[in-house]
Amino acid sequence: GAVVSQHPSWVICKSGTSVKIECRSLDFQATTMFWYRQFPKQSLMLMATSNEGSKATYEQGVEKDKFLINHASLTLSTLTVTSAHPEDSSFYICSAGTDPGETQYFGPGTRLLVL
C-alpha cells in the first residue's frame, strides 16, 4: 500500500518551454501533497505544500509564478515549470501525506534537464 507515482520519470526540454510533472497517489487519498527539489548529493528541499482544492503554500524563495502547482483531486497534483531555464534542471520529487498525517510517501522522482 501507499504507492505514489510520478510521470514522466525524466524529461529533456528546450529553454523557454514549460514542463508539467504529475504526481498520483495510487492506492490512497492524499489530503496533502508536497513537492521537493533535490540537487546531486544534497538533501531534499521542500518547494511547496498543496492541499486538494486550495492554493499551494510555497516555501520562502520559491517563485510561485514559475512553479505552478495544481492539486485537482485527492489523488493528483501537478507541478508545471514555466519558461524553464538550465538552472531549473534538477530532480523533482513529490510526496503524499495521509490523514491523519504521520508520514509521507514519496514518488520515484522526475529528472528534468533543460537545454
Place this chain on the structure above:
Amino acid sequence: QKEVEQDPGPLSVPEGAIVSLNCTYSNSAFQYFMWYRQYSRKGPELLMYTYSSGNKEDGRFTAQVDKSSKYISLFIRDSQPSDSATYLCAMSPGYSSASKIIFGSGTRLSIRP
C-alpha cells in the same frame, strides 16, 4: 543551527557489519521520527517510522528514539551490499497531514562485499 543534524558520511563498512546511523535535533515538538532510504536517482523509500521515544524493530533494522537527548538512531544488522544507499532521517510534529517533515542531510552508506 539546523533543526536536524546528520553526518553526511560517507560511511563504508564491510558486509555483515552492524551499521549505526544517527541524527540529532533541536525542536522538542517533533513527535514522529522516520528513516528513509534513497538509492541513486530514485525517490526516498520509507524504512522505519516511530512515534515518540522507544525502539522499533523490523527485520534487520532497528530504530531508536531518545527524546530526552533529542537523538535518534538506525541500526542495520548483517549489512548487505544492497543496503548501500543514502539514509535520510526525518521528523515532524505530526499535527496533521500537512505537517512539514524536516529532513536530515542524509548519510551515504557503502557496504563493501
